[in-house]
Amino acid sequence: MFMTQKLANLGVNQVLAGKNLNDALDLIWRNNPNLSPQQRGAIQDISYGTLRHLGLLNQVLEQLLRAPLHEPELRTLLQVALFQLQFSRAAPYAIVDHAVKVSLHTGTGKAKGLVNGVLRNFLRNKEELIQAAQRTRNGRYSHPEWWIDAMQKAWPSQWESILTCNNQRPPMALRINRRKIGVTDYRALLSEEGIAATPRDENTLLLDHPVAVERLPRFFDGWASVQDPGAQLAARLLDLCDGQRVLDACAAPGGKTGHILELANVDLTALDADSERLSRVRQNLDRLGFDARLIVGDAAQPADWWDGRPFDRILADVPCSASGVVRRHPDIKWLRRPADFANFARQQARIMDALWPLLAKGGKLLYATCSVFPAENAEQAAAFAARHPDAERLGLPESAPANGQLLPTQEHDGFYYALFRKVD
Known part of the structure; x- marks a missing residue:
């Protein structure tokens, strides 16, 4: 988990410094070629999740800090760890322990105590902190204030549902290449692999749960493509x-x-x-x-x-x-x-x-x-x-x-x- 947390922290930090997330992750993959597929998946999930819920995490963090924190890498480390504590199934003690270890390579000599104190304080008062954060617009919707205002103006009746949808995991849909196979037959192939899917129309299947493309039958033969409906x-x-x-x-x-x-x-x-x-x-x-x-x-x-x-x-x-x-x-x-x-x-x-x-x-x-x-x-x-x-x-x-x-x-x-x- 140490390497996963360290590299997810690096990816989020680069995004907040202005880099595209895909570019940041590609650089991490190139610089760390020995990462396992499981590690890559975990780093990607944590990076995406932290950025999805960044507004909420920031509002929680502001409640936990006694003074402004001006060290970007240390701040993103806390955001990453808070995301894991709130949204992941990993053991809280392990998240805190590894965050403290990562902090030894980040910030000043006081980083270790700050990280340990902030994260343990969150665990003790999690419910109250989350509720207080969600009373703010940034904490509730996890979008910049100007974006929220623009969405309200553009879609007065739907803006809240749009912002809420933006913070969810996306669905995984398949476009079936009907030159090679029909939707019904391809759905049967998926079922044989233990992959549940629902037909949306004569060309499209929605998977119940996302899977790696390597698990999709005949994907590399062009029988299906991942594409949003x-x-x-x-x-x-x-x-x-x-x-x-x-x-x-x-x-x-x-x-x-x-x-x-x-x-x-x-x-x-x-x-x-x-x-x-x-x-x-x-x-x-x-x-x-x-x-x-x-x-x-x-x-x-x-x-x-x-x-x-x-x-x-x-x-x-x-x-x-x-x-x-x-x-x-x-x-x-x-x-x-x-x-x-x-x-x-x-x-x-x-x-x-x-x-x-x-x-x-x-x-x-x-x-x-x-x-x-x-x-x-x-x-x-x-x-x-x-x-x-x-x-x-x-x-x-x-x-x-x-x-x-x-x-x-x-x-x-x-x-x-x-x-x-x-x-x-």
Whole structure:
């Protein structure tokens, strides 16, 4: 547990210093190649959990500290240990003991006594401390105050359920590759492996409990992919047919790219500005047994990569705040700043305006985000339609909400979709 706690502390500390959690964990894996799969899983669970509940942990910690604590690594060590004491099944004495040992490598000579005292005081008064912390907004919702205010303004009736959902573990859903097997048959294969799942529709299974992909039958043969049900709407909304020329802009990591090719035999171009991330698209396609034209390029600068041939379908899965997938990426709520949303909106508008001339007459463009904020979604779609008189906004089928906005629930994450057709 000592190494687990030490490295989880390092990961959380790097996030609070401004680093993306995935990048922080990747660095830990590279620097500690001998970690077992169990250790990696524990480090990841503790890091994610601490960040999910950071607001609550901070409010508890403020009650326990007699003076401000200005040593970042020592503060995150206490946050990590408090998370474990409140939310994990590990023995409290072991958590405290290992936190004290980690503290010997952290902070000043007084760190050992501080850590021991704070954590034992929490164990003695846990119920009262948690109740007091939850009487504050930050402690109750574990989001920055400005984020809570923005969510209240955007969704006056649903903001509390959204914030609560953000702090839960995400569901694990499988997209079944119907070119290779049906949902019923794949569910039977899962059952043989002791994995319970519930059909959500003709393409999707929701697992009762998440499992490692290594346990999924024929996963590496492309029979199934891990993809949120909300994300699965994208490829379906494109109205794909064999022979179409399709652009998947901002394609990485390739979940939607693979889904497009599962649904139809199309001439697909997958574009992304990041060559390293684009390699993940190739890996996904190789696993599924598909091929596509992969291009490193900026969606807002098509003159650098477009061959001049129009596309019949364009998926514009644009960069966004990722506010709809916070439970999968809890670092987001602590890394984002209010100004980020305006910056994303400007980037989204540039990409949409740049891609629209690439669409053939009668073709369809799907605008997609994993955000729940109107500035990136409904407002952006309305502004785009106003700028382009030849863009007809199409209604969405019953499988998607009429206004295009999916809010996070127990079954899916938050997404937004707007479908446009270029009129003749």
